[in-house]
């Protein structure tokens with residue numbers, strides 16, 4: 317399994333949850349949204365079990381395909397993971413998607429997107445994580461902007477976050 321790992325931290329935006337705080341709970345995920353004006357970043361992090369289906373090193377062609385499929389989904393369907401109000405015309409552009417080991421038995425999937433909106437966000441942000449990755453049921457979301465700081469727990473894609 318060879319996945320390009322390029323971490324570019326060019327932004328001054330600070331995510332409210334540092335990496336040290338994240339918990340590895342199968343079936344759960346974390347999404348951080350940070351905005352400054354109309355621009356921002358979205359980070360998605362989840363145990364690979366809930367996204368790929370397993371956490372061991374991918375060895376067989378079938379396992380490698382599952383990893384590749386998950387990465388392709390994360391790269392191409394970020395706008396379905398985090399669903400911004402249509403009126404804000406936000407666009408998510410994948411910046412980095414990777415799978416990293418967490419000790420000998422566990423692995424995490426991490427996706428990082430650039431976010432740009434045409435208008436300020438008015439209305440609710442919704443989520444479609446469980447629709448894309450049915451084994452991931454629970455998502456802890458944080459939103460931080462120059463105007464607000466909110467968090468929400470989304471279970472089975474129900475509920476929303478209002479910035």
Ligand SMILES: [Zn+2]
Nearest residue numbers: 363371422423
């Ligand atoms: Zn695990």
